[in-house]
Amino acid sequence: MTDATLAGHVRPGRGVSRYRERQAILGALGAFVIALLVFFALVPVVWMVLSAFKSNAEILSPDRTLLPRQWTLDGFAALFEYSAIGRYLLNSLVVAGGIALIQTVTASLAAYAFARIPFRGSNVLFAIFLMTLMVPPQVTLIPQFIIASRLGWVDTYHGMIIPQAFTAFGIFLLRQFFLGIPRELEEAARVDGASRLRVFLSIIVPLSGPAIATLLLFAFLAHWNALLWPLVMSTTDATRTVVLGLREFQGQYFTNWDALMAGSIVATLPTIAVYLLAQRWFIRGVILSSGFGGR
Amino acid sequence: MTSDATPRLPDTRTSGPSPRYRQPFYRSNGFSAALFLLPATSGFLLFVCLPVLAAFAIAFFQWDLVGTPQFIGLRNFAALLKDRVFLAALWNTAYYTVGVVTLSVSLGLLAAILVNRAIRGIGIARVLLAMPYVTVTVAMAIVWRWIYQPEIGLMNALLGVFGIPGPNWLSSRVWAMPALILMGVWKSFGYNMILFIAGLQAVPASVYEAAAIDGATGYKRFVHVTLPLLSPVLFFITVISIISSFEVFDSALVMTGGGPGTATTTLVLYIYEAGFESFHFGYASAIALSLFAVVLVVTLAQLAVQRRWVSYD
Numbered sequence: 001m002t003d004a005t006l007a008g009h010v011r012p013g014r015g016v017s018r019y020r021e022r023q024a025i026l027g028a029l030g031a032f033v034i035a036l037l038v039f040f041a042l043v044p045v046v047w048m049v050l051s052a053f054k055s056n057a058e059i060l061s062p063d064r065t066l067l068p069r070q071w072t073l074d075g076f077a078a079l080f081e082y083s084a085i086g087r088y089l090l091n092s093l094v095v096a097g098g099i100a101l102i103q104t105v106t107a108s109l110a111a112y113a114f115a116r117i118p119f120r121g122s123n124v125l126f127a128i129f130l131m132t133l134m135v136p137p138q139v140t141l142i143p144q145f146i147i148a149s150r151l152g153w154v155d156t157y158h159g160m161i162i163p164q165a166f167t168a169f170g171i172f173l174l175r176q177f178f179l180g181i182p183r184e185l186e187e188a189a190r191v192d193g194a195s196r197l198r199v200f201l202s203i204i205v206p207l208s209g210p211a212i213a214t215l216l217l218f219a220f221l222a223h224w225n226a227l228l229w230p231l232v233m234s235t236t237d238a239t240r241t242v243v244l245g246l247r248e249f250q251g252q253y254f255t256n257w258d259a260l261m262a263g264s265i266v267a268t269l270p271t272i273a274v275y276l277l278a279q280r281w282f283i284r285g286v287i288l289s290s291g292f293g294g295r
Numbered sequence: 296m297t298s299d300a301t302p303r304l305p306d307t308r309t310s311g312p313s314p315r316y317r318q319p320f321y322r323s324n325g326f327s328a329a330l331f332l333l334p335a336t337s338g339f340l341l342f343v344c345l346p347v348l349a350a351f352a353i354a355f356f357q358w359d360l361v362g363t364p365q366f367i368g369l370r371n372f373a374a375l376l377k378d379r380v381f382l383a384a385l386w387n388t389a390y391y392t393v394g395v396v397t398l399s400v401s402l403g404l405l406a407a408i409l410v411n412r413a414i415r416g417i418g419i420a421r422v423l424l425a426m427p428y429v430t431v432t433v434a435m436a437i438v439w440r441w442i443y444q445p446e447i448g449l450m451n452a453l454l455g456v457f458g459i460p461g462p463n464w465l466s467s468r469v470w471a472m473p474a475l476i477l478m479g480v481w482k483s484f485g486y487n488m489i490l491f492i493a494g495l496q497a498v499p500a501s502v503y504e505a506a507a508i509d510g511a512t513g514y515k516r517f518v519h520v521t522l523p524l525l526s527p528v529l530f531f532i533t534v535i536s537i538i539s540s541f542e543v544f545d546s547a548l549v550m551t552g553g554g555p556g557t558a559t560t561t562l563v564l565y566i567y568e569a570g571f572e573s574f575h576f577g578y579a580s581a582i583a584l585s586l587f588a589v590v591l592v593v594t595l596a597q598l599a600v601q602r603r604w605v606s607y608d
Contacts, residue, residue, distance in 0.1 A: 030409050034420055037406050040481065041424050047449060048438045060447055102338075110335035119328040125336075132343050136542055136590055138563050139583045142576050143346035143353060166338040196327045225431050227545045228563070232571050243433045247549060250437055257441055264434035275429040279422050282429070286486060287493045290531060 045272070052076065052261040059257045075258030082253065084237045085266060088245035091157075091234075092224055095241055098161040100219035104212060107170030112200050114171065115178035116186070126175075129168040138228070145232050155235045164229055170215050173289055177211035178204060214285035217278065221271055242267045350587075353580040360574035371581035381582060383557040384565040385589075387472060391561060392540040394476035395483065400532055402480060403487025404525075408517075410488070411495045421492070425485035432482065436549035439478045440465065443550075465551050468558045475559055478546055483539070487532050494528035495521070526605045534597055541590050562586045 051059055052075050054068040079085055113119070114126050144163045153159030185207070186199045194202075205212065230244045240248070246263045253259055275282055320326055354371055358364040375381050410421045427435070442449045443464035451461030464474040498521065506512075506520045522529075544563040547553060553560035553568070560568075562582065570579030 033405070034409050034417075037402070037409075038420055038423050041427050041485065043449070044435060044438045044442060044481065045426065045430065047442070048435075051441075062446055064447075064449075064452065106335040106338060109331045113328045113331035117324050117328040117331065119325045122328070125332070128344075129339070132339075132347060134591065134594075135347050136538070136583075136587055138542060138544075138566055139350050139587045140343065140346035141566065142570050142580050142583065143349035144342060145570075146349070146353075146576065147341070147346065162338065163342040166335065166342050168339075168343075171335065196331070200331075221429060225433075227433055227548070228567065231567070243431060246437065247433055250549065257447075260437050260441070264431075264437050267434040268431040271429045271431055272426065275426065276422070279425075283425070283489055286489045290490055290493075290528075290535075 048261050048264050052258065052265050054258060056256055056258040059261075060255075072258075075256075075260075075262035078253075078256060078259040079249070079262045079266070082259070083245055083249045083263070084240075085242070085245060085263065087237055088240050088242040089266070091160075091239055092241040092243070094157055095160045095230070095239075096220045096223040096226075098157065099165050099223045100216050102161065102165040103167065103170050103219050104215050106166065107215065108174050108205070108208070108212060109200070111171045111174035111178055112196075112204060114175045116183075116204075117196065126171075129171055133168045133172070141228065141232070144229075148233065154233060155239050157239060159233050160230060160239055160241075164223065164226075169289075170219070173215060174208065174211055177208055177288075181207050210281075210284065211288065213281060214288055217274070217281060218285055218289065221274070224271060350580050350583060353577055354584050356577045358575075358577035358580075360576075364577070367577070371578050372585075374578065375581055375585065380557050380560060380565060381585075384560045384562045384582075385585075387558070387560055388541055388543070388562045388589075390472055391476055391479065391543055392537055394473070395479040395540045395543075396533065396536045398476070398480045399484045399536060400487055400529070402484040403532070404491050404529075406484065406488040407491030407495060411492050421488075425489055427482050428485045430482070432545040433549050435482065436478065436546040439474075439481075439546070440550045443474050466555055468555055471551050471555060471559045475543075475546055475550060478550070479540065479543065482546075483536065487536065490528055490532055491525065494525045498524050523606050527607055530597070530601055530605045534594060537593055537597075538590055541586065541593075562589075 050067060053071045053073070055070065055072050055074055058069060110129075114122060148154060148159050148163055151159075153162075181204065186203050189199050189203060224241075225243065226241075227243050227247070230239075230241045231247075234240050234244055237245075246267050249263055250260055353364075355366060355368060356364040357367045357371075406424050410417050410424065441447075445451055445461065445463040445466075448464075450464065454461040462470045464470045502520060502524065503516070506516050511519055542563055543561050544567065547559050547561050547564050548567070551559040553564050563586070566579050566582045566586070569575050569582060
């Protein structure tokens with residue numbers, strides 16, 4: 001009788017400790033899996049950075065060490081000697097920056113019209129814009145190239161920038177954002193006689209900082225990363241972007257791993273730096289552009 | 296997702312102060328809308344709408360770099376069906392997509408669940424896990440090409456620790472595609488993780504409390520509570536991942552150039568080869584349209600079956 005009651009009292013106690021034990025094991029397992037995933041995510045980047053400071057002979061030798069046995073800048077020296085990497089960086093900046101800027105300005109103007117100005121055909125036009133989102137960009141690649149080359153735009157900055165600067169994504173994103181801004185704010189200004197443009201510039205734009213910054217950031221990253229359009233449009237160093245330059249460089253110096261790693265760092269460091277500095281914005285942007293989690 | 300359902304207020308501005316007063320046309324809604332829309336629409340017409348229509352037209356022509364284009368009807372499409380490279384590209388792209396989407400979505404979900412807890416330092420883990428997504432694909436494809444080198448690469452060194460002799464990844468017909476898939480997963484799972492975390496954080500704590508009262512914990516709670524609430528995010532991620540995997544190009548071009556043979560030739564890579572190495576614009580357009588058709592069919596199919604498993608309440 002007493003044994004039974006005792007046992008009855010003990011059992012839940014044991015259960016709790018077993019539960020705690022299980023939680024502890026699960027927690028440790030979770031930490032281990034996180035560590036594995038972080039290892040997976042980081043290894044290529046870390047390995048790239050450390051190897052760029054090794055000599056090519058050391059990279060090619062089968063016994064590896066994580067840290068360079070002898071730190072050297074030979075890879076970077078070769079990269080700058082055998083490729084116009086400085087020019088490529090400038091070109092990438094101009095092209096990605098140009099696309100991001102034009103896309104954001106034109107998309108925000110159009111988004112304002114769709115969000116606020118009632119006009120005939122508004123819904124139809126918006127639907128047409130949205131429908132183009134369904135078409136993969138590779139489908140329009142060939143016609144775009146034919147148009148650009150008929151215009152004589154091959155191997156020019158405007159040829160690299162303008163055909164890529166129009167996408168319905170930005171219009172869609174900003175329209176959603178503008179619709180969430182209370183109308184009363186602009187009604188007052190309109191009653192006082194402010195023009196649409198003035199309302200747009202002095203009320204809507206300042207209130208839409210996060211959405212506009214998101215669009216700029218994402219367009220810039222996407223076009224810094226772009227390969228296909230630059231590949232067909234750029235033919236000389238005058239417009240060659242860093243992504244394209246790196247690809248050419250790998251074609252010529254196939255096994256110069258030190259220089260290739262140096263080039264990869266130069267190409268990808270700006271995007272990683274932007275991400276680390278603006279990671280809150282970046283994460284908000286990913287969520288905002290997906291439409292989940294509201295504004 | 297559709298927060299634009301807010302009722303539109305009746306627009307009183309256009310009526311003006313008195314019935315006799317008419318606004319000048321340059322103050323009218325139509326005119327200002329046109330001005331606001333002009334830059335985007337003109338660029339759009341020339342560089343998006345026209346190319347979309349042209350893509351359909353060009354596919355019916357034999358259109359080469361030199362010489363006048365000739366209308367050949369459906370012959371490009373007929374040739375596609377007999378083209379071994381095209382069929383290989385179709386298969387390879389499907390293989391890549393299935394591999395990347397299943398692994399990257401499940402890894403993203405696993406990572407999201409593990410890092411969606413208040414532990415010290417977890418924020419850093421989150422930032423690091425999402426980092427591959429922002430790296431430059433061509434640069435990292437070069438790094439991965441090196442990782443996969445048989446003698447000096449990291450991959451086989453790692454396998455060697457466990458006593459597994461690794462293959463010559465990128466030169467193997469069998470292993471080249473899994474190698475590309477692994478890099479694709481590496482690059483994309485962090486993006487999925489970010490969205491899954493947002494989805495998990497949108498689940499109110501009261502739901503979990505209610506589930507706990509009903510006795511659902513651990514695995515049961517995940518399957519019956521978390522997963523259904525996460526289903527809209529899961530659906531979105533799956534659709535987006537499939538579309539972007541179908542468009543894989545950069546890593547294949549840099550790491551394998553489509554080889555060995557046609558083992559890693561993807562649809563977009565074949566569009567590029569047909570269009571800008573052989574300069575058969577018509578044929579390349581036909582390949583591009585088939586890519587479009589596949590993406591469209593898969594997306595519509597997903598939309599059709601989503602009602603069965605996605606709950607929006």
